[in-house]
Amino acid sequence: QVQLVESGGGLVQAGGSLRLSCLISGRTFSSDALGWFRQAPGKEREFVAFIRSGGTSYYADFVKGRFTISRDSAKNTVYLQMNSLKSEDTAVYYCAANGRSYSGPYSYARAYDYWGQGTQVTVSS
Numbered sequence: 001q002v003q004l005v006e007s008g009g010g011l012v013q014a015g016g017s018l019r020l021s022c023l024i025s026g027r028t029f030s031s032d033a034l035g036w037f038r039q040a041p042g043k044e045r046e047f048v049a050f051i052r053s054g055g056t057s058y059y060a061d062f063v064k065g066r067f068t069i070s071r072d073s074a075k076n077t078v079y080l081q082m083n084s085l086k087s088e089d090t091a092v093y094y095c096a097a098n099g100r101s102y103s104g105p106y107s108y109a110r111a112y113d114y115w116g117q118g119t120q121v122t123v124s125s
Helices: none
Strands: 003-007 010-013 018-025 034-039 046-051 057-059 067-072 077-082 091-097 119-124
Touching (some): 003 091, 018 034, 018 091, 034 067, 046 077, 077 091
Parallel strands (some): 010 119
Antiparallel strands (some): 003 018, 018 077, 034 046, 046 057
């Protein structure tokens, strides 16, 4: 049974930093893409960042230069370092793992087969 468990969320002041972690168990995803999405109250889930097995990463425009995605295949963990946080970054953050052959953009939720339960990030202004 595949499980993704996020941690590291919390309350932080604007301008501060948080590091989210997502521990994956049940199978390895060393050759698959891993991603982060978020959902703010009253809004649809949106793409934040993804990282492919070779280390190539891609970010939504609104986090470029502030967030960094990384992965540790030995630990089966994906991270999201979030700096210069803004109040509009407040959301539940979800990690996701692709577990099949897929040729489309990894910025779409449909690219991912497994999801975590989410971790709340609240940025106070």
